[in-house]
Amino acid sequence: MRSLTQLYRIGVGPSASHTLGPRRAADAFKARQSEADSYRVTLYGSLAATGKGHLTDVALREAFAPVEIEIIWKPDKVLSFHPNGMDFEALDKSGNVINRWRVFSIGGGALREEGQDDPRETVYGLSTMEEIIQWTENTSKTIWQYVEEREGDAIWAHLKEVWDVMQAAIERGLNTVGPLPGILRLPRKAQSYYSKTKWCSSQLKRSGLLSAYALAVSEENAAGGVVATAPTCGSCGVLPSVLRYVKEIHKSSDTDVLQALATAGIVGNLAKHNASISGAEVGCQGEIGTACAMASAAAAQMMGGTPRQIEYAAEMGIEHHLGLTCDPVAGLVQIPCIERNAFAATRALDCAEFALLSDGIHRVSFDDAILTMKQTGKDLRHMYRETSAGGLAVTYRLQPPLV
Numbered sequence: 001m002r003s004l005t006q007l008y009r010i011g012v013g014p015s016a017s018h019t020l021g022p023r024r025a026a027d028a029f030k031a032r033q034s035e036a037d038s039y040r041v042t043l044y045g046s047l048a049a050t051g052k053g054h055l056t057d058v059a060l061r062e063a064f065a066p067v068e069i070e071i072i073w074k075p076d077k078v079l080s081f082h083p084n085g086m087d088f089e090a091l092d093k094s095g096n097v098i099n100r101w102r103v104f105s106i107g108g109g110a111l112r113e114e115g116q117d118d119p120r121e122t123v124y125g126l127s128t129m130e131e132i133i134q135w136t137e138n139t140s141k142t143i144w145q146y147v148e149e150r151e152g153d154a155i156w157a158h159l160k161e162v163w164d165v166m167q168a169a170i171e172r173g174l175n176t177v178g179p180l181p182g183i184l185r186l187p188r189k190a191q192s193y194y195s196k197t198k199w200c201s202s203q204l205k206r207s208g209l210l211s212a213y214a215l216a217v218s219e220e221n222a223a224g225g226v227v228a229t230a231p232t233c234g235s236c237g238v239l240p241s242v243l244r245y246v247k248e249i250h251k252s253s254d255t256d257v258l259q260a261l262a263t264a265g266i267v268g269n270l271a272k273h274n275a276s277i278s279g280a281e282v283g284c285q286g287e288i289g290t291a292c293a294m295a296s297a298a299a300a301q302m303m304g305g306t307p308r309q310i311e312y313a314a315e316m317g318i319e320h321h322l323g324l325t326c327d328p329v330a331g332l333v334q335i336p337c338i339e340r341n342a343f344a345a346t347r348a349l350d351c352a353e354f355a356l357l358s359d360g361i362h363r364v365s366f367d368d369a370i371l372t373m374k375q376t377g378k379d380l381r382h383m384y385r386e387t388s389a390g391g392l393a394v395t396y397r398l399q400p401p402l403v
Helices: 016-032 045-050 056-064 129-139 143-151 154-174 190-199 202-222 238-250 254-274 288-302 307-319 337-357 366-379
Strands: 010-012 038-044 069-074 085-091 097-107 110-112 226-228
Touching: 010 016, 010 154, 016 038, 016 045, 016 056, 016 085, 016 097, 016 110, 038 045, 038 056, 045 069, 045 085, 056 069, 129 143, 129 254, 129 307, 129 366, 143 154, 143 254, 143 288, 154 190, 154 202, 154 226, 154 238, 154 254, 190 202, 202 226, 202 238, 202 337, 238 254, 238 288, 238 337, 254 288, 254 307, 254 366, 288 307, 288 337, 307 337, 307 366
Parallel strands: 038 069
Antiparallel strands: 010 226, 038 085, 085 097, 097 110
């Protein structure tokens, strides 16, 4: 598995695979073909189907500005390697192609060429949760110490930056009102939810605060704000909200939070390595499901869980999101994406608490749940994998906005 710096990325929303990935690809292609007079980009599959709602075209035009760029949309052509395929072409003054590059945005902002060797073993030698749990039992160390051992002390500076970005996104979201961009004109809700928690009973306050924090980050993401992928932009509100809530309730230190981020990163890395975190490849179970598993593990650790209990919490986070489709209305990362972050945050804390009540022994392992998620994603019809061609994206009827 690769470094956690490749899982936790910092950038603008609303989508890691549809915004961050294409922007990174465009920057790379422009740098190597800076002498071109114009550029042409062809988007395939999911990138073309939901690209405009995900601001893919905006990201590409900003990358190539002020040079002219032509974008060709081919939603009905899905390349075999991955649904998020892109062809970049550099053109001369006569419109002749002087170079081309095919690359894929495989989830979480990561890029890969077809047939390219995947350097996934460059940092972590262990590639299953069971191997890592065995390592903790053999060494009497923790999961986060495995991260430190493999990554070195430098990883803490990166995780500190990630946590700073997460906290800033929460604060901006809690202090911003008005409609989100796009034809839905969806109103922001985070500030309202946060204000109401001041008058709630203790039982409601828990749900209110978790929801407010998750909505704040997800709404910032939907508005194109700066967020940290955890593991994606579309699911970026789950982990920050749980970390902040547990930190406040249990009076945890910043060190506790960073160590929890490290453990959550292992969970996300395993999902990415052994299955996928791309909604276009496996549906929203790979995004929200993985985010819930990461937050479940983080919370369980911050509340004193053993490695076995942490693994159990993460397993439940995945297991109870199996089969979740990716069906964004109008191609926007808003309905049902924003609310899913809030519900996954509350479920993550439930998973952590449930695991802590147990001895950590259970029947279905995290590794089994991840493999099931991968197979379930393959079995999902194309229309339910980030194409806006099925599910809520089809049955929801856009209503004219009230003026």
